[in-house]
Amino acid sequence: MSEEKKLTPRGEDFAAWYNEVVLRAELADYSPVRGSMVIRPWGYGIWENMQRALDDMFKATGHENAYFPLLIPLSFIEREKEHVAGFAPELAVVTRAGGKELEEPLVIRPTSETIIYSMYAKWVQSYRDLPVLMNQWANVMRWEMRTRLFLRTAEFLWQEGHTAHASAEEAERETLLILGIYRKFMEEWMGMPPITGLKSDSEKFAGAVRSYACEALMQDNKALQAGTSHFLGQNFSRQFDLKFQSEAGQEEYAWNTSWGVSTRLVGGLVMSHGDDAGVVVPPKLAPIQVVIVPILRGDDSATAVKEKAAEVANRLRELGVRTRLDDRENLSPGSKYYEWERKGVPFRVEIGPKDLAQGQLALARRVTPEGARRKQFVPEGEAIAGMPDRLEDFQRELLESAVRRREEHSYRGVTSVGEVKEILDATGGFVFTGWSGDPAVEQTMKDVCKATSRVIPGEEFRSETPPENCISGDAPSRMEVVWARAY
RNA sequence: CGGGGCGUGGCGCAGUCCGGUAGCGCACCUGCUUUGGGAGCAGGGGGUCGUCGGUUCGAAUCCGACCGCCCCGACCA
Numbered sequence: 001m002s003e004e005k006k007l008t009p010r011g012e013d014f015a016a017w018y019n020e021v022v023l024r025a026e027l028a029d030y031s032p033v034r035g036s037m038v039i040r041p042w043g044y045g046i047w048e049n050m051q052r053a054l055d056d057m058f059k060a061t062g063h064e065n066a067y068f069p070l071l072i073p074l075s076f077i078e079r080e081k082e083h084v085a086g087f088a089p090e091l092a093v094v095t096r097a098g099g100k101e102l103e104e105p106l107v108i109r110p111t112s113e114t115i116i117y118s119m120y121a122k123w124v125q126s127y128r129d130l131p132v133l134m135n136q137w138a139n140v141m142r143w144e145m146r147t148r149l150f151l152r153t154a155e156f157l158w159q160e161g162h163t164a165h166a167s168a169e170e171a172e173r174e175t176l177l178i179l180g181i182y183r184k185f186m187e188e189w190m191g192m193p194p195i196t197g198l199k200s201d202s203e204k205f206a207g208a209v210r211s212y213a214c215e216a217l218m219q220d221n222k223a224l225q226a227g228t229s230h231f232l233g234q235n236f237s238r239q240f241d242l243k244f245q246s247e248a249g250q251e252e253y254a255w256n257t258s259w260g261v262s263t264r265l266v267g268g269l270v271m272s273h274g275d276d277a278g279v280v281v282p283p284k285l286a287p288i289q290v291v292i293v294p295i296l297r298g299d300d301s302a303t304a305v306k307e308k309a310a311e312v313a314n315r316l317r318e319l320g321v322r323t324r325l326d327d328r329e330n331l332s333p334g335s336k337y338y339e340w341e342r343k344g345v346p347f348r349v350e351i352g353p354k355d356l357a358q359g360q361l362a363l364a365r366r367v368t369p370e371g372a373r374r375k376q377f378v379p380e381g382e383a384i385a386g387m388p389d390r391l392e393d394f395q396r397e398l399l400e401s402a403v404r405r406r407e408e409h410s411y412r413g414v415t416s417v418g419e420v421k422e423i424l425d426a427t428g429g430f431v432f433t434g435w436s437g438d439p440a441v442e443q444t445m446k447d448v449c450k451a452t453s454r455v456i457p458g459e460e461f462r463s464e465t466p467p468e469n470c471i472s473g474d475a476p477s478r479m480e481v482v483w484a485r486a487y
Numbered sequence: 488c489g490g491g492g493c494g495u496g497g498c499g500c501a502g503u504c505c506g507g508u509a510g511c512g513c514a515c516c517u518g519c520u521u522u523g524g525g526a527g528c529a530g531g532g533g534g535u536c537g538u539c540g541g542u543u544c545g546a547a548u549c550c551g552a553c554c555g556c557c558c559c560g561a562c563c564a
Contacts, residue, residue, distance in 0.1 A: 005513085005525060015558095034556080086564050111564075145562055152563075205564040228564075295523050334524035341524095352523055362523075375523090 005338070009276045014220040021270060022149045025279045025343045035147035035154035039263065042343055043150075045287030046266055047157065051137065053189050053284070054159060054261065057181045063133045063161060068115050070139070071106040076114035079239040083113065086206020090142040092154075108141040113207065113236050113258055116162045121242040124164060124254060130244060131174070132164040150267030151224075151487050158262035164242060164254040168233070171255035175231045178259040179212045182227040190265065191282045191398035192216050192272045193406055194226055195430065195482060197455040202439050205258075209233035215454045215482065217406045218271035221428025223454045223484035226268050229259035272402055273367075278342030280366055282398050283391035288324040290316055290387060291340045293333050295352030309351045312361065315384050321391070341366060346394050347387070350375070365394060406430070412463045417471060420483055421449040430454070430484050434467025434477025441472045451483040 007024065008016040022028055027043030039047065055065070074093065078084045087110045094106040109115070120132055141155045161178060165171040179196055186192045194214035204211035208230035216226045236242070237253040246252050273280035283289050294309040296302045309325055316323040324345075326336050333350065340348060350362035361383040363376045378386070409429030414420055420431050435441060435453070445451050456479050467477045 030556095083564090090563080142564090199564090203564085208564080211564075225564095230564085293523095296521095297523095298521060329522085332522050332524085332526055334522085335526085336524095338525050350523065354523075 007276060007278065007342075010219060010274070017274075017276075018267075018271060019149065021274055021278055021342075022267075027266065027270070027279070028149050030149075033154070035144060037149055037153050039157075042287065043266055046269065046281060046285050047263055049285045049287065050185075050189070050265060051159070054181075054185055055135075055137075057185065058135050058159075058161065061133075061177060061181070063135045063163075065136060066134045067136050067138070068112050068119065070109055072109050072112070072115045074105040074107050076118060077107050077110075079114065080207045080235055082235075083207035087111070087142070090144060092141050092143050109138070110140055110142045111258075111260075112136070112138070112140075112160055113162065113232070113256075114240065117164070117236045117240040117242050117256060120162075120164050120254070121237075121240050124242060124244050126245050127166045127247055130164055130166045130254065131170065133161075133174075134163070135159055135161040148267075148487075150270070151264055153263075156263050158260050160258060160260040163257045164237070165256070166244065166246065166252070166254065168255050171233075171257050172231050175210075175212060175229045175257045175259070178257070179214070179227075179229045182214050182229065182259075182261060185261075186214060186216065186226060186265075187399060189282065189284050190269055190272070191395065191402050192226065192268055193399060193403045195406075195455055195457055195461045197457040197461060197482075199228070199455065200437075200439070200442060200453045200481070202442055203453060205230045207232065207235055208258075209235065213455055215430075215484070215486075216268055216272065217409060217430060217484070218268070218487070219274070219405070220271070221409050221484075223430065223482075223486040224264070224268050224271065225454070225486065226265060227259075227261040230257060232256040232258060273398055274344070275367070277338075279344035280398070281344035281346065283346045283395045286344070286346055287322065288340075288345050289322045289391055290324070290347045290349055291336075291345045292323065292325045292349045292351060293336050293340075294325075294327060295333055295350060296329065297353055299353075301353035301356065304356055305351055305353060308356055312349065312351060312380070312384060316387055319384070319388055321387050337364075346391060349383070355380075363390075365390070367394070367398070369397070413465070413467070415467070415469065415471070416473065417444065417448055420445070420451065420471065424449055424451055424483075424485055428485060430482045432457070432463055432467075432480055432482055433471040434469050435479055435481040436470035436472065436475035437478045438470070438472070438475065441470060444472065445483055449483065449485075451485050454482045454484045454486060456481050 007020045010017045026040045028040055029038045031038050092108045095102055137159050139155055139157050143154055144152050147153050163174050183196050186194050194216045196214050199211040199213050210231045212229045213225055214227040216224050218224055234253040236256050242254045243251050244254055270279055292309050292313050294305050313323045313325040346366050348364040355361055359380050360377045361380050363378055363383055364374055368374055411423050412432040414431050414433050423431055442453050462480050467480055470477050
């Protein structure tokens with residue numbers, strides 16, 4: 001095999017591996033505009049499956065989709081002080097249209113809080129109009145200095161949920177409900193188990209009172225912020241006059257939440273499960289779950305093989321398995337194997353003359369357990385009928401191994417900055433320590449360890465024994481915090 | 488914005504030092520033979536060498552300016 005066709009191994013250069021995998025698995029390609037990308041059908045197919053799963057969960061919890069416009073008056077963005085400060089450097093602004101200068105510049109949305117709450121203000125009169133539970137699937141633009149395919153691009157696709165509530169408690173519950181949905185989605189669909197919890201003040205969303213996040217650990221032991229859910233308090237409702245008359249007849253400002261996940265999740269998926277052969281797509285998200293490769297000899301077996309392959313494809317489809325028959329005749333079977341492995345299709349079925357004679361199918365799973373044979377020969381009926389179970393097993397095992405990997409690279413009970421640095425320099429991972437809550441400590445960690453506080457973990461992620469002292473060593477700990485180098 | 492590197496068929500590169508009118512691998516097209524881990528042979532198509540200007544009989548190659556991209560750093564709800 002020529003070296004040219006291989007991917008750079010992950011262990012050699014993870015960043016190079018990531019870029020090659022994304023391009024060569026045809027998930028995406030660079031566009032003519034710096035920092036923006038084209039999402040190709042294989043990558044978009046994965047995103048569509050993510051969308052469908054999330055959308056179902058949003059709908060099941062009472063949310064409705066709507067669509068708000070791409071262009072937002074600059075003055076809207078400027079209204080919330082922290083919000084504009086957070087986004088100002090990365091705004092793309094339209095100043096000319098229709099052949100002349102605009103009276104007021106229009107911002108291409110970096111996020112839609114301002115336009116959405118200004119509209120809610122128009123629609124909400126009474127507590128009876130609350131809660132408002134909306135979501136939109138949209139593109140947004142943030143002019144990043146340095147971009148990476150899927151992980152940070154100038155334009156990206158996401159969903160942003162925006163809700164309005166009559167009480168702070170209810171809004172807070174909504175924020176946590178969504179955080180739970182995100183976590184469930186990442187675990188059950190992506191096999192990417194995040195640590196969830198609260199963001200520190202310096203890491204929270206510009207304009208939020210509190211931000212909650214899902215932080216996932218990639219294979220290079222760097223953290224990826226994979227989803228955020230914000231309790232906005234009344235910050236935006238005050239600026240946009242989103243008021244309602246309460247049951248008691250008082251005029252009050254509504255309480256808001258916003259939450260989002262983006263196409264960045266596709267990058268997270270790649271960095272969670274990919275290997276040196278390419279991407280690995282969990283069955284529940286795979287646009288194609290099983291690819292069938294017929295082995296065509298130059299004798300009279302070819303017709304029978306083709307017929308059998310088509311029959312097997314149909315029977316799998318009847319069982320609800322997304323199946324592709326790869327009947328291209330100009331490629332050798334081996335070349336097809338490499339291609340579909342690179343793209344991460346969970347299972348491959350080979351059908352050749354020998355299998356026909358034996359009434360069997362050759363099955364190859366994209367990732368085989370340690371020590372297992374790559375190919376298994378299984379009686380045809382069993383191979384077909386058992387496929388849904390095999391897909392489920394694979395899905396489960398991907399999550400299990402990701403959880404194992406996360407736990408193996410979670411370091412608890414660390415008490416000194418030097419130790420944190422040592423761990424991060426040696427292997428990377430999530431480092432749990434105590435923290436006083438003083439932002440100066442975060443600055444120190446950044447300077448000394450190149451690490452940021454990723455998340456103040458929720459209860460189920462905290463260490464059994466709470467840390468006594470702040471990592472700085474000069475104050476008692478007020479909370480446990482997770483440090484990591486991050487994307 | 489600072490430091491480094493690179494622009495040559497679709498992709499990856501050689502050729503640049505030492506000027507003579509462009510080559511290799513992959514991919515692509517046609518035909519035949521093939522197909523159980525990246526097929527073989529034969530034939531074929533495709534590049535004003537990033538742009539503009541200069542030097543020269545002659546520039547991918549030398550000189551100047553500009554443009555673009557990548558990497559490291561700064562920056563990054």
